[in-house]
Amino acid sequence: MNTSSDPTVQPVPASVVEQVDAADVTLSNPKRAVISLGSNLGNRLETLQGAVDALEDTPGLRVKAVSPVYETEPWGVEPGSQPSYFNAVVLIKTTLPPDSLLERGHAIEEAFLRVRDERWGPRTIDVDIVAYQGIVSDDPRLTLPHPRAHERAFVLAPWYDIEPEAEVPGRGAVAELLSAVGRTGVLPRADLELRLPE
Ligand SMILES: Nc1ncnc2c1ncn2[C@@H]1O[C@H](COP(=O)(O)OP(=O)(O)OP(=O)(O)O)[C@@H](O)[C@H]1O
Numbered sequence: 547m548n549t550s551s552d553p554t555v556q557p558v559p560a561s562v563v564e565q566v567d568a569a570d571v572t573l574s575n576p577k578r579a580v581i582s583l584g585s586n587l588g589n590r591l592e593t594l595q596g597a598v599d600a601l602e603d604t605p606g607l608r609v610k611a612v613s614p615v616y617e618t619e620p621w622g623v624e625p626g627s628q629p630s631y632f633n634a635v636v637l638i639k640t641t642l643p644p645d646s647l648l649e650r651g652h653a654i655e656e657a658f659l660r661v662r663d664e665r666w667g668p669r670t671i672d673v674d675i676v677a678y679q680g681i682v683s684d685d686p687r688l689t690l691p692h693p694r695a696h697e698r699a700f701v702l703a704p705w706y707d708i709e710p711e712a713e714v715p716g717r718g719a720v721a722e723l724l725s726a727v728g729r730t731g732v733l734p735r736a737d738l739e740l741r742l743p744e
């Protein structure tokens with residue numbers, strides 16, 4: 547049937563076509579991104595798994611790899627002032643642009659009742675965008691790569707496990723950055739595991 551001559555078939559507006567494409571990463575040119583997850587309040591493992599599942603449930607986003615879980619000393623605060631963190635890194639493919647991915651990360655944090663009060667305060671969940679494709683940007687709303695990722699063993703160690711050849715754009719190889727910062731206070735928890743959503 548020639549639909550263009552059928553008055554009952556309406557042409558699909560371009561904006562709708564774009565939405566449909568954005569809803570399925572298999573349809574259009576997905577980008578790679580690296581997400582860091584951290585939790586030091588409540589049931590830390592359950593929360594990390596919930597965040598992985600929530601990422602996978604996002605239209606236009608697929609989780610491609612999930613790192614081992616690390617138990618880590620709180621970084622950037624007085625030693626002993628906070629519970630230890632569970633940290634993991636997730637590799638995704640997505641058709642969401644960076645600002646929508648950031649928004650989705652904030653929505654996941656809200657869903658897990660993250661309270662924002664003090665800087666680097668304890669939290670049920672932290673969702674950081676470590677890198678998005680090779681983009682380098684110093685926009686404070688979304689700095690890429692994450693401005694402190696290259697100095698955080700709790701990001702570099704799990705990322706290295708699932709992508710040993712990875713680079714932090716503009717900073718160098720994850721392997722070398724990890725050697726430079728060391729693994730002190732970052733312990734693999736081989737007894738724990740996050741599931742890669744099916
Ligand atoms: N790459 C990024 N990933 C996530 N948030 C970012 C990024 N770059 C800038 N931001 C901005 O940082 C703001 C504060 O984020 P957040 O409260 O998660 O910081 P934090 O986790 O306490 O500290 P840190 O940024 O050192 O990890 C966010 O509202 C966001 O706009």
Ligand SMILES: Nc1nc2c(c(=O)[nH]1)N=C(CO)CN2
Pocket residue numbers: 583584585618619620621622631633666672700
């Ligand atoms: N070990 C550890 N320390 C932190 C973490 C984190 O995820 N793990 N996140 C912070 C703010 O993003 C500050 N300090």
